[in-house]
Amino acid sequence: MADVLSVGVNLEAFAQAISAIQALRSSVSRVFDCLKDGMRNKETLEGREKAFIAHFQDNLHSVNRDLNELERLSNLVGKPSENHPLHNSGLLSLDPVQDKTPLYSQLLQAYKWSNKLQYHAGLASGLLNQQSLKRSANQMGVSAKRRPKAQPTTLVLPPQYVDDVISRIDRMFPEMSIHLSRPNGTSAMLLVTLGKVLKVIVVMRSLFIDRTIVRGYSENVYTEDGKLDIWSKSNYQVFQKVTDHATTALLHYQLPQMPDVVVRSFMTWLRSYIKLFQAPCQRCGKFLQDGLPPTWRDFRTLEAFHDTCRQ
Amino acid sequence: MGVTCVSQMPVAEGKSVQQTVELLTRKLEMLGAEKQGTFCVDCETYHTAASTLGSQGQAGKLMYVMHNSEYPLSCFALFENGPWLIADTNFDVLMVKLKGFFQSAKASKIETRGTRYQYCDFLVKVGTVTMGPSARGISVEVEYGPCVVASDCWSLLLEFLQSFLGSHTPGAPAVFGNRHDAVYGPADTMIQYMELFNKIRKQQQVPVAGIR
Numbered sequence A: 001m002a003d004v005l006s007v008g009v010n011l012e013a014f015a016q017a018i019s020a021i022q023a024l025r026s027s028v029s030r031v032f033d034c035l036k037d038g039m040r041n042k043e044t045l046e047g048r049e050k051a052f053i054a055h056f057q058d059n060l061h062s063v064n065r066d067l068n069e070l071e072r073l074s075n076l077v078g079k080p081s082e083n084h085p086l087h088n089s090g091l092l093s094l095d096p097v098q099d100k101t102p103l104y105s106q107l108l109q110a111y112k113w114s115n116k117l118q119y120h121a122g123l124a125s126g127l128l129n130q131q132s133l134k135r136s137a138n139q140m141g142v143s144a145k146r147r148p149k150a151q152p153t154t155l156v157l158p159p160q161y162v163d164d165v166i167s168r169i170d171r172m173f174p175e176m177s178i179h180l181s182r183p184n185g186t187s188a189m190l191l192v193t194l195g196k197v198l199k200v201i202v203v204m205r206s207l208f209i210d211r212t213i214v215r216g217y218s219e220n221v222y223t224e225d226g227k228l229d230i231w232s233k234s235n236y237q238v239f240q241k242v243t244d245h246a247t248t249a250l251l252h253y254q255l256p257q258m259p260d261v262v263v264r265s266f267m268t269w270l271r272s273y274i275k276l277f278q279a280p281c282q283r284c285g286k287f288l289q290d291g292l293p294p295t296w297r298d299f300r301t302l303e304a305f306h307d308t309c310r311q
Numbered sequence B: 001m002g003v004t005c006v007s008q009m010p011v012a013e014g015k016s017v018q019q020t021v022e023l024l025t026r027k028l029e030m031l032g033a034e035k036q037g038t039f040c041v042d043c044e045t046y047h048t049a050a051s052t053l054g055s056q057g058q059a060g061k062l063m064y065v066m067h068n069s070e071y072p073l074s075c076f077a078l079f080e081n082g083p084w085l086i087a088d089t090n091f092d093v094l095m096v097k098l099k100g101f102f103q104s105a106k107a108s109k110i111e112t113r114g115t116r117y118q119y120c121d122f123l124v125k126v127g128t129v130t131m132g133p134s135a136r137g138i139s140v141e142v143e144y145g146p147c148v149v150a151s152d153c154w155s156l157l158l159e160f161l162q163s164f165l166g167s168h169t170p171g172a173p174a175v176f177g178n179r180h181d182a183v184y185g186p187a188d189t190m191i192q193y194m195e196l197f198n199k200i201r202k203q204q205q206v207p208v209a210g211i212r
């Protein structure tokens, strides 16, 4: 390889190769000349054949020799495009009609641009990884290799801290009772009972809320074996709708550095459902729309709206 | 079990009970309600036997024994303005044994039968009230399943009732006012039916135009 690279565009080898091609061409034409002339007059038929075969063999040998020589030289000449950063597309620069087909300059610009893009994307990805907005390390969907080694600090809070935050929220709202349990190890599950209106099962991961499901006050929240039923949905459309909105709220209330504020905001929002059946829609003034009361609560004002009446 | 309102729908002028029921159910279907089977609520009247009356010196109190197809394994026994109890259906057999104390009034059986309709979380039952062979009136029951406190959802219920009963929308049932903030139960519905049946029994003397 070093040999080839040093040659680069070896002009001397080039000249030799050209003459080698000429030699090859003439030896090939001699083969055909010999075939065309056929057997020359000799005394005996045997002599004629012998002389022809010897002559033909000589000619083929010289073709073989010239071909080998050409192959040897062509290695010396090397591939001129090999060293060009754009490989064969670099040959476009040899196009003499620059004005009509400015392909080469366009190509160079595109190349520079994509180089820059890659560089900036790399910087941005580094910065974003420091300020991770992702809710949990497992949901990133990337290979284990690329996942940051240390879990975000908010995911490894001591259970005692979580208990404190929840019991403080519990005391904040008298009409809301929160029952905390840990049936599956460290992750807490909350059963929130809001007046005599509804019950909410909240599945936590540390202080992050992973899943929430809303059911009616009279509906079952436990499975037959006495565990919290976190999967089956409510039998009533109104609570299915509120479940959807609560899931939206989980995505809305996000503050990765202060998860306790997020839980408090979510609970404050949830508490506004105490008037689920008593508050008319703030837009159309009615209680019912398609058989449903106003199931949406504005994230800031907590005002009641029908799903289709909110802006 | 949600909050339920039972009311009477007057028979439309110049129409039969059957025709008025059809008008009402067509209105419900237009609203988007879907048929979901049938229902039946019945009620039998018992009065205290004369033999027991004399010894205790009390006025005879009426007791109503009722069944509701929504609770097929239960039997409801209610005194007017008095205590009530919910028992197994075996209670009927017990009543036969108590013949010496409670005697069933002759031809007192009154019942309502009709179709159940589901609209979103509402359950609507429109029934024809019959005593013996004759149709006496129309009952309309509306249940809002998600809510358990009557005072919480009365306004909402009222809006729904208005949407298909129009000017015949009833006022809040008396049981709603009894215990503020209390959880509504099946017996509250039966009390409403008992009151409705009593009202219809008294109406039978007055001839209503169009009833056949």
Ligand SMILES: [Zn+2]
Residues within 6 Å of the ligand: A281, A282, A283, A284, A285, A286, A289, A305, A306, A309
């Ligand atoms: Zn609205």
